[in-house]
Amino acid sequence: MEPWQLTAATAAAKLREGRLTAEALTRSCLERIAEREAVVKAWTFLDPRLAIANAREVDKVHTMGALHGLPVGVKDMIETADMPTTYNSPIYQGLRQGRDAACVGIARGEGAVILGKTDTVEFAAAGRRALTRNPRDAARTPGGSSSGSAAAVADGMVPLAFGTQTGGSTIRPASFCGIYAMKPTHGAVSTEGAKRYAHTLDTIGWYGRAPEDLRLVAEAFRLFDLDQPLGKGLRELRIGLCGGPNWHLAAPESRAALELAGRRLEEAGAAVEPLALPQAFEGITEAQRVVLLGEGRGAFLQEYVAAPGLLHADFRDRVENFAGISGAQLAGAYNLAADCRKLFDALFPHFDAVLTPAAVGEAPLGRQDTGNPVFNSMWTLLHVPCIAVPCTTGPHGMPVGVQIVGPRFGDAALLDVAALVGPVIDPR
Known part of the structure; x- marks a missing residue:
């Protein structure tokens, strides 16, 4: 080697x-x-x-x-x-x-x-x-x-x-x-x-x-609590299987990957339970979009003012608020995110991790379409740690992974969970 x-x-x-x-x-x-x-x-x-x-x-x-x-x-x-x-x-x-x-x-x-x-x-x-x-x-x-x-x-x-x-x-x-x-x-x-x-x-x-x-x-990076082991084996883990509010957008290969990952964990002795998130999460994807575009206005204002001729139209649209984001919308998105963070954290310690899709499906053809982030954006807004785990391949032989998610500042425990479930979900 x-x-x-x-x-x-x-x-x-x-x-x-x-x-x-x-x-x-x-x-x-x-x-x-x-x-x-x-x-x-x-x-x-x-x-x-x-x-x-x-x-x-x-x-x-x-x-x-x-x-x-x-x-x-x-x-x-x-x-x-x-x-x-x-x-x-x-x-x-x-x-x-x-x-x-x-x-x-x-x-x-x-x-x-x-x-x-x-x-x-x-x-x-x-x-x-x-x-x-x-x-x-x-x-x-x-x-x-x-x-x-x-x-x-x-x-x-x-x-x-x-x-x-x-x-x-x-x-x-x-x-x-x-x-x-x-x-x-x-x-x-x-x-x-x-x-x-x-x-x-x-x-x-x-x-x-x-x-x-x-x-x-x-x-x-000295993440919190790395000196505090999870103290559990694979058979003691409790995993929440969660399609999330965007499950209807998952391609067949992503659905199959999540189901396969859950089945592999069950067969290895972990407890895997279906998890339906509270109703408030139905609005979390839109909230992330509002925050992204709302905060993005200021992020590219310098380039918009200093070098407008070299700035891509995507960024001019953000600065000019092409999406029409209002201050009230942004405040509402912040409030919903704060509520959902508390709701998600409350799922622990009943669960050791939540297992959910990592992408809509296989990698798209070409360079322009880099993939829909819909299975990631909500977790980013929730501020929770996420770990991507390879799982299987799709109809074109391309990788399709899953991700495990923990509560805010549960990074150390999630890393311990990843060490246990990685070899099971990703048997390569």
């Missing part, structure tokens, strides 16, 4: 034991990128000499952090001190901010090798799409907006990568590409240095190829 094929957790163990170096792992990842990048197009910036130099510096360090020696990809709307941050916008091509975003600085401080910048939908929001293709089928999207990050991890180019989620930009690409991902509780990881879209929604997330990979990054 080549180093690029290792999961982050396996590579981390070898690095700690001295059986692998950061330079060797980085060189292996660069070789994989050289082999596959012409097809996948995951990267907007990659300097192999810089990456190797950074890896050599890591190899000199005696104190090993949580991410020691692990190459990490960074979504190109998150600032990096030694690389450009373009936001996939013609306004910012070649921009160098000269500083790291908080998440990047923490990763470096914990020993990560920042490998390069991964392609994204413009401003991680709308407008221009990433050039990235799905590694499983180059004719299909890897999802958006964290297109390059998901594809790079799925294709073995890098063991870990940062994404962001405002609607479904971390979890949905994981489903389309057949990998694991985590969207932590809103606010648990600083978004400083990442382009803002909707401050009520924006969340830094990350990708890996195993549940243990996700935990490594969670440890680097």
Whole structure:
């Protein structure tokens, strides 16, 4: 097995034991990128000499952090001190901010090798799409907006990568590409240095190829209660099976994936119960849309004023309030979200996690349609942690995943649940 094929957790163990170096792992990842990048197009910036130099510096360090020696990809709307941050916008091509975003600085401080910048939908929001293709089928999207990050991890180019989620930009690409991902509780990881879209929604997330990979990054960010084990085995878990208010939009393969995941868990001894959410949740998808567009007006006003000729029409529409969002609507959406957060949190500890679809179905054809975020957006507005788990394939042989969801600041327990259910739902 080549180093690029290792999961982050396996590579981390070898690095700690001295059986692998950061330079060797980085060189292996660069070789994989050289082999596959012409097809996948995951990267907007990659300097192999810089990456190797950074890896050599890591190899000199005696104190090993949580991410020691692990190459990490960074979504190109998150600032990096030694690389450009373009936001996939013609306004910012070649921009160098000269500083790291908080998440990047923490990763470096914990020993990560920042490998390069991964392609994204413009401003991680709308407008221009990433050039990235799905590694499983180059004719299909890897999802958006964290297109390059998901594809790079799925294709073995890098063991870990940062994404962001405002609607479904971390979890949905994981489903389309057949990998694991985590969207932590809103606010648990600083978004400083990442382009803002909707401050009520924006969340830094990350990708890996195993549940243990996700935990490594969670440890680097010192998420709450990681020192408090769940203390349960698989047969003691109680899982709520939830189609949610948008179940009618699920494609047959997504319905089949959820049912298959639930059946696999039951056969392994977990208790799986159907879960119908309270009536208030019928309005939660529309509330997320109102918050997204309402807060997005201010997020792109600077570009609208300073560089209107280079700003995509999608963002001009947001600033000009093409959707007609009123202040009263926005306040109502905030109020509904607050009510639903309390209702959802109240489902725990009766349940250990809620199992729900991760995407409408398989990855769509082409680059323009990056997928409907309808099975992610409500959870983003609820501020709860979500973990994407691969499950099966659809009619065209493309991955179809599911996600498990926990209560706000239940990230540590959800990671423990993922470690138990991952091998069952994803028997690869």
